[in-house]
Amino acid sequence: MDAFSLQLEFDRRLQHLYSQSEIRFLYQQISGHFTRESEIRNALLRLEQSEPYQYIIGESTFYGKDFVVTPSVLIPRPETEELVELALQRIALEKDFKEHLTIVDIGTGSGVIPIILKIHQPHAVVWGIDVSPEAIEIAKSNAQRHLQKIEFVCMDYLRSSFPVQNVDVLISNPPYISEEELQNIERNVLGFEPYNALFAPGPDPLVFYRKLAKDAQSHLRSGGLVLVEINQKLGNETLDLFNKVCTRTELIQDLSGNDRFVVGIK
Ligand SMILES: C[S@@+](CC[C@H](N)C(=O)[O-])C[C@H]1O[C@@H](n2cnc3c(N)ncnc32)[C@H](O)[C@@H]1O
Structure with missing residues (x-):
């Protein structure tokens, strides 16, 4: 034909x-x-x-670069490109940030966040943490593909103590959809993408943010930055968690006008 x-x-x-x-x-x-x-x-x-084309071709573009994706990892979203853009802008603005930053990404998935940050901050030590061994393997192959050295750790973040001290930048796009929102999720997302990448476990959709705020309290250095992608319906509740540990916080909208990011400086 x-x-x-x-x-x-x-x-x-x-x-x-x-x-x-x-x-x-x-x-x-x-x-x-x-x-x-x-x-x-x-x-x-x-x-x-209804299978997403990215899984069919095995690739997805993020921040202008191609990454391997399989059904073991979330397909990176345009909002997360905005999160990375915010991180790079804020890092550039902070005068006391040295070149040798320590950056930690929680729920790294395909590794897009740490890899792009490392490309733009080549002297940084960058960590990527995920509970899924398959995701960590994909993230490692993406880091190799883009010739970046990232410290990947496979662990259950919610049940482990934080593995890095004196962090300069804590960043995360954790699972944030609540089980109540299940019926609003499109078929091509629900049927193909990993459940534990999308949905917060249990009844509390803020469970990851509570732990991130607690870890920011103990492991983010004073003056350090925290940046998280959030559930648009829980903007103020998420902001409140970081208000308790940061001297300045902001709730920021994405390009569609939804509350999508919280940024804080400790
Ligand atoms: C929303 S996805 C984000 C993936 C990637 N950072 C991105 O933005 O495309 C959330 C990630 O968190 C991981 N995750 C879920 N529960 C976790 C846990 N308890 N500890 C560590 N990672 C977890 C999932 O495997 C998934 O890769």
């Missing part, structure tokens, strides 16, 4: 799921990645099941 007919078939079979421009984009991604017709047809079948 020629490329034009294959593209028409994409249009016909995906039009109930996606807009025309989305189908064009998906076709470009799939045909740019696979060459054989059988592979493209198999990808089309997976798209029909």
Whole structure:
């Protein structure tokens, strides 16, 4: 079958799921990645099941760079690019920040946050922590791919003591969706992305932020920065937790106008 007919078939079979421009984009991604017709047809079948194209091609772009993703890791989101951008801006603004920063990312997933921060702060010692051994393996392969040395640790953050002292920057995009919000989550997210990357365990959707605030109290150096991505519905509650440990805090909206980040200086 020629490329034009294959593209028409994409249009016909995906039009109930996606807009025309989305189908064009998906076709470009799939045909740019696979060459054989059988592979493209198999990808089309997976798209029909609502599987995210990033898992089909095994890659996702974040902050202008390509990263390996598998169903063991969350597909990095544009809001998290904004979090990284905020971190880089705030690091540049802090006059007492030396080159040799210690940066810790909690819930590192595919490793996108520590890898981009390390690329922009090459003298920093950067840590990435995750409970999932599969995620840590993906994060390590991404660090290798981008030639960055990151200290990855596989541990359950909620049940462990904090592994690094005197931290300059504590950053995290932890699981923050509550079980009550389950019915609002789209099929392609719920059916394919790791549950424990999306949902906070148990009844308290702020469980990670409580621990992050406590660890900021004990392990972030005075003048250090904490930056977290948050549940848009819990902006003020999350801010309150960091108000208790920081001298200055801000609740910041994402580009869609939702409360999405809390930034604090201790
Ligand atoms: C929302 S995802 C963020 C992934 C990545 N940082 C990103 O922004 O694309 C949350 C991550 O936290 C990890 N996680 C969940 N529970 C954890 C725990 N108890 N300790 C450490 N990491 C945990 C998940 O495996 C997942 O990779």
